[in-house]
Amino acid sequence: MRVYSGIQPTGRKHLGNYLGAIRHYVTGQEQAAAAGDESIFCVVDLHATTVAYDPKELRDRTYDTIAILLAAGIDPSQSVLYRQSDVPEAPELTWLLTSVTAHGELNRMHQFKEKSAQQRELVSAGLFLYPVLMAADMLAFRADRVPVGDDQRQHIELTRDIAERFNARFGEGQAILRAPEGVYPTVAARVMDLQQPEKKMSTSSGSVEGTVYVLDEPKAIEKKLKRAVTDSEDPPRIQRDVAAKPGVTNLIDILAATTDRTPDEVVASLADARGYGDLKVQAAQAVVETFAPLQERYRELREDEAAIEAALAVGAEKASAIAAPILADVREAMGVGPRR
Numbered sequence: 437m438r439v440y441s442g443i444q445p446t447g448r449k450h451l452g453n454y455l456g457a458i459r460h461y462v463t464g465q466e467q468a469a470a471a472g473d474e475s476i477f478c479v480v481d482l483h484a485t486t487v488a489y490d491p492k493e494l495r496d497r498t499y500d501t502i503a504i505l506l507a508a509g510i511d512p513s514q515s516v517l518y519r520q521s522d523v524p525e526a527p528e529l530t531w532l533l534t535s536v537t538a539h540g541e542l543n544r545m546h547q548f549k550e551k552s553a554q555q556r557e558l559v560s561a562g563l564f565l566y567p568v569l570m571a572a573d574m575l576a577f578r579a580d581r582v583p584v585g586d587d588q589r590q591h592i593e594l595t596r597d598i599a600e601r602f603n604a605r606f607g608e609g610q611a612i613l614r615a616p617e618g619v620y621p622t623v624a625a626r627v628m629d630l631q632q633p634e635k636k637m638s639t640s641s642g643s644v645e646g647t648v649y650v651l652d653e654p655k656a657i658e659k660k661l662k663r664a665v666t667d668s669e670d671p672p673r674i675q676r677d678v679a680a681k682p683g684v685t686n687l688i689d690i691l692a693a694t695t696d697r698t699p700d701e702v703v704a705s706l707a708d709a710r711g712y713g714d715l716k717v718q719a720a721q722a723v724v725e726t727f728a729p730l731q732e733r734y735r736e737l738r739e740d741e742a743a744i745e746a747a748l749a750v751g752a753e754k755a756s757a758i759a760a761p762i763l764a765d766v767r768e769a770m771g772v773g774p775r776r
């Protein structure tokens with residue numbers, strides 16, 4: 437049972453990334469180890485080049501993201517942790533998979549529609565092909581389970597379709613590629629912006645005041661959560677209701693996820709609260725406590741770029757060892773390159 441996931445080194449990682457994905461990588465790492473398999477985590481620097489970006493910053497943001505993953509509990513002796521651009525197999529597979537990916541499918545991707553509308557100068561072909569590179573990431577490793585947030589559902593579905601179409605077209609009855617399963621959190625699969633709770637928390641489109649960054653100081657975290665937009669229902673009601681009470685629902689889910697409780701338990705515990713103040717204060721405290729140990733480890737790890745590069749070199753070697761034979765199968769099936 438192989439677990440795989442990827443994360444972009446763009447912007448600063450936020451509470452949505454953490455609750456929707458990063459903390460589940462650690463669970464995935466344990467599950468894969470228990471099954472005698474490896475989990476694989478990738479910092480996708482090639483995906484980051486699909487929108488306008490600063491080349492001087494990309495490498496630093498990649499180190500930041502690797503250090504966050506290590507600080508969160510990814511253990512390179514148990515998992516494969518690699519930088520996407522260090523391993524050529526998935527980029528090569530991307531090209532090969534374009535032969536079984538429909539132009540129309542890529543045109544219908546929500547993320548492509550949203551991100552292409554935000555580009556001022558150039559909508560790159562890379563942005564259009566982004567989901568094929570993402571599919572190749574998973575398929576080059578025959579991933580079984582992919583822990584991701586809710587916003588990646590469409591990409592996972594496309595990946596499954598691509599794998600199945602590839603097998604039907606080239607497999608001659610064999611499943612050369614494996615259709616992976618998306619694994620979504622039961623709570624906080626879509627953390628919303630604290631200022632605009634009808635929009636997901638995001639570095640590219642959200643508000644800075646409404647986005648809690650993993651590396652925010654405790655004071656900033658408290659300020660953002662205390663100022664979170666709720667609603668003016670009178671009397672105030674602490675209940676989950678995504679449509680009518682998106683802000684309150686988001687805070688309930690954040691508090692539930694950071695204290696390992698269900699949203700119902702959180703709601704019950706606040707039955708006597710008079711306003712939304714207690715909910716905000718408790719959520720702020722829980723987020724600060726969740727991030728404090730991570731931030732401390734991060735500071736130590738981030739300083740030593742040589743150690744990060746050494747860990748990445750090991751990761752790249754392990755990743756290639758897994759992906760190279762899978763690519764060889766794909767090339768053979770497609771009639772590309774010499775006969776085996």
Ligand code: TYM
Pocket residue numbers: 440441442443444445451452453454455456457458480483569570571573574582583584585586587588591624625626627628636637638
């Ligand atoms: P990225 O870097 O945007 O996000 C990383 C992970 O964080 C999750 N996430 C959220 N979860 C809950 N609430 C939110 N507001 C929120 N915002 C982000 C994302 O769902 C994701 O799991 N395309 C991917 C990177 C990728 C990848 C892959 C993922 C490349 N190749 C292969 C899985 C497998 C992305 O942009 O993630």
